[in-house]
Amino acid sequence: MNASTSPTPLLHMRAVSKQFVLHLQSNTVLPVLKDFDLQLMPGECVRLSGPSGMGKSTVLKLAFGNYRASSGSILVRDTQGPAIDITQANARTVLHLRSQTMGYVSQFLRVIPRVAAIDIVAEPLLEGGASLYSATQARDIAAQWLTRLRIAPSLWQLPPATFSGGEQQRINIARSFIKPRPLLLLDEPTASLDPENTQTVIDLISEARAQGVGILGIFHDSLVAQAVASRTVAMQPIS
Numbered sequence: 001m002n003a004s005t006s007p008t009p010l011l012h013m014r015a016v017s018k019q020f021v022l023h024l025q026s027n028t029v030l031p032v033l034k035d036f037d038l039q040l041m042p043g044e045c046v047r048l049s050g051p052s053g054m055g056k057s058t059v060l061k062l063a064f065g066n067y068r069a070s071s072g073s074i075l076v077r078d079t080q081g082p083a084i085d086i087t088q089a090n091a092r093t094v095l096h097l098r099s100q101t102m103g104y105v106s107q108f109l110r111v112i113p114r115v116a117a118i119d120i121v122a123e124p125l126l127e128g129g130a131s132l133y134s135a136t137q138a139r140d141i142a143a144q145w146l147t148r149l150r151i152a153p154s155l156w157q158l159p160p161a162t163f164s165g166g167e168q169q170r171i172n173i174a175r176s177f178i179k180p181r182p183l184l185l186l187d188e189p190t191a192s193l194d195p196e197n198t199q200t201v202i203d204l205i206s207e208a209r210a211q212g213v214g215i216l217g218i219f220h221d222s223l224v225a226q227a228v229a230s231r232t233v234a235m236q237p238i239s
């Protein structure tokens with residue numbers, strides 16, 4: 001890199017505000033974020049902290065394009081071309097960013113009926129027109145991730161709808177980490193995990209950071225937070 005150029009953040013949230021309008025509650029307006037700023041650089045793991053209901057998950061959902069900001073901008077550095085403001089992006093662009101640029105682990109797996117766990121994990125490798133992998137290769141790689149996350153092979157061919165909370169969370173983690181992407185959004189990724197699997201997730205986060213991945217995460221467990229986070233952004237109540 002040229003010494004005179006400062007690196008571009010992977011994620012740059014500028015003066016982001018979000019209010020929910022509750023249409024079923026006489027259009028009550030619920031302000032959650034006001035002028036929220038955040039920059040995430042490659043290799044960082046930034047922890048969002050703050051009491052329940054403060055808007056931590058909302059920040060991740062705004063960055064992932066699940067929620068639309070009421071105002072402000074959210075620039076996501078694309079793998080090809082200039083940064084994209086996800087607050088202005090159309091659905092196709094959001095899908096492109098999710099496929100190529102950012103992964104998201106929510107606490108709950110969005111289960112796709114009748115699709116086997118191994119195929120849910122393999123799917124990100126097969127998305128997009130020109131996949132690098134055949135279906136068999138993608139399944140082989142998925143099997144390695146399922147093994148690392150200690151999902152019993154007897155479960156691999158089953159749809160995860162009936163899996164335990166911790167098993168579903170590990171499927172979600174495998175699916176998000178299987179495809180290397182520069183930005184990861186993690187919402188309490190170890191909330192349902194036992195100590196061994198929690199340690200595996202800590203290792204995965206450290207390995208991703210070492211490869212330059214930027215991580216924005218919510219880590220309820222302070223030991224996990226200490227192990228993975230390079231800095232903390234404390235969410236403040238809005239005035």
Ligand SMILES: Nc1ncnc2c1ncn2[C@@H]1O[C@H](COP(=O)(O)OP(=O)(O)OP(=O)(O)O)[C@@H](O)[C@H]1O
Pocket residue numbers: 020030032050051052053054055056057058059
């Ligand atoms: N889709 C939505 N519609 C209406 N209100 C919402 C919606 N999503 C979040 N909220 C509200 O926004 C506020 C912040 O929610 P959020 O889930 O971001 O909190 P949090 O900091 O992640 O809390 P926790 O630590 O409990 O997970 C809450 O008061 C919540 O009720």
Ligand SMILES: [Mg+2]
Pocket residue numbers: 056057058218
């Ligand atoms: Mg939350």
